[in-house]
Amino acid sequence: MTLDDHLDEYKRDGYTVFRNYISTEKVKAWRDMMDPEFERLFPQRPEAPRAKIVPLLAHEKLAPLAKEHIQMPLMLDFAEKVMGPFVQLDSFEVSGFPVRDDELKGAVDRWHRDAFHNIETWKTVATMAEQSPRLYTPPLACNCLTYLQDMNEETGPLRVVKGSHLEYVFIDEEDEHKPHPRESFLDLKAGDMVFTHHELLHSGTWNISSEVRYFLSAYVCRIGLPHRDTFDLPAVHEILAEAWANNDRRMLRFFGEDSEFMAREEAAWARMVEEDKAALT
Ligand SMILES: O=C(O)CCC(=O)C(=O)O
Numbered sequence: 001m002t003l004d005d006h007l008d009e010y011k012r013d014g015y016t017v018f019r020n021y022i023s024t025e026k027v028k029a030w031r032d033m034m035d036p037e038f039e040r041l042f043p044q045r046p047e048a049p050r051a052k053i054v055p056l057l058a059h060e061k062l063a064p065l066a067k068e069h070i071q072m073p074l075m076l077d078f079a080e081k082v083m084g085p086f087v088q089l090d091s092f093e094v095s096g097f098p099v100r101d102d103e104l105k106g107a108v109d110r111w112h113r114d115a116f117h118n119i120e121t122w123k124t125v126a127t128m129a130e131q132s133p134r135l136y137t138p139p140l141a142c143n144c145l146t147y148l149q150d151m152n153e154e155t156g157p158l159r160v161v162k163g164s165h166l167e168y169v170f171i172d173e174e175d176e177h178k179p180h181p182r183e184s185f186l187d188l189k190a191g192d193m194v195f196t197h198h199e200l201l202h203s204g205t206w207n208i209s210s211e212v213r214y215f216l217s218a219y220v221c222r223i224g225l226p227h228r229d230t231f232d233l234p235a236v237h238e239i240l241a242e243a244w245a246n247n248d249r250r251m252l253r254f255f256g257e258d259s260e261f262m263a264r265e266e267a268a269w270a271r272m273v274e275e276d277k278a279a280l281t
Pocket residue numbers: 095109114157158202203204205215217
């Protein structure tokens with residue numbers, strides 16, 4: 001599948017899947033390093049649905065793997081295709097979901113749209129239904145979710161409402177933990193990456209397998225928006241030093257370094273405005 005094919009699918013469905021985004025060996029390396037960490041983390045909050053390590057780039061042992069993962073060119077190539085060259089890191093983390101009782105098989109974690117979404121802005125306004133589906137607009141943020149196990153009934157699939165990035169479809173609070181009539185389960189293998197549009201309605205499913213359910217989440221947003229991860233970390237300083245040495249502008253932007261960018265964007269707007277004026281008859 002080419003990046004253009006991924007883009008078509010993404011615009012239609014609100015997400016696209018990159019198969020084998022990381023290798024089986026890499027999945028194993030992540031899991032082997034994280035299992036002991038999460039064995040320590042889970043008992044600290046036994047009732048919590050999940051534990052997280054964030055920011056991953058600050059973690060003493062995981063930083064080398066994290067540094068490599070966050071710089072994978074394919075993610076930025078595709079992010080630039082869907083958002084334009086506006087891509088900044090918001091947060092890079094791993095979530096681990098402990099093993100739960102069998103009675104939670106198939107149970108919905110919680111339907112939601114991810115941060116920076118705006119489709120629910122006028123949720124209570126009566127004219128929303130007649131405007132649905134709306135025009136496709138590029139996302140302000142995307143979640144790049146790399147799953148570290150095969151996803152099935154036991155490990156708890158990612159469920160999505162396809163096309164909900166274009167629709168004023170809302171889920172009432174009392175239905176947030178119920179299956180949705182239009183839901184699809186994603187059929188993913190360990191190492192696959194799902195790249196979402198921030199308006200996509202989705203939920204995880206509880207983990208009743210015999211192992212921890214993990215995903216890596218690189219949440220990226222438009223440059224300049226507030227970001228959760230600090231960039232004042234040794235791993236980020238190292239990435240930035242290399243980016244400065246190579247004049248790697250997109251990597252600099254990824255961590256919020258942006259001296260020329262706004263002026264270049266304004267120049268692009270000015271060009272379009274001029275084209276429109278010239279086209280007037
Ligand atoms: O558990 C999952 O598969 C999805 C989690 C999710 O949607 C999130 O962390 O925002």
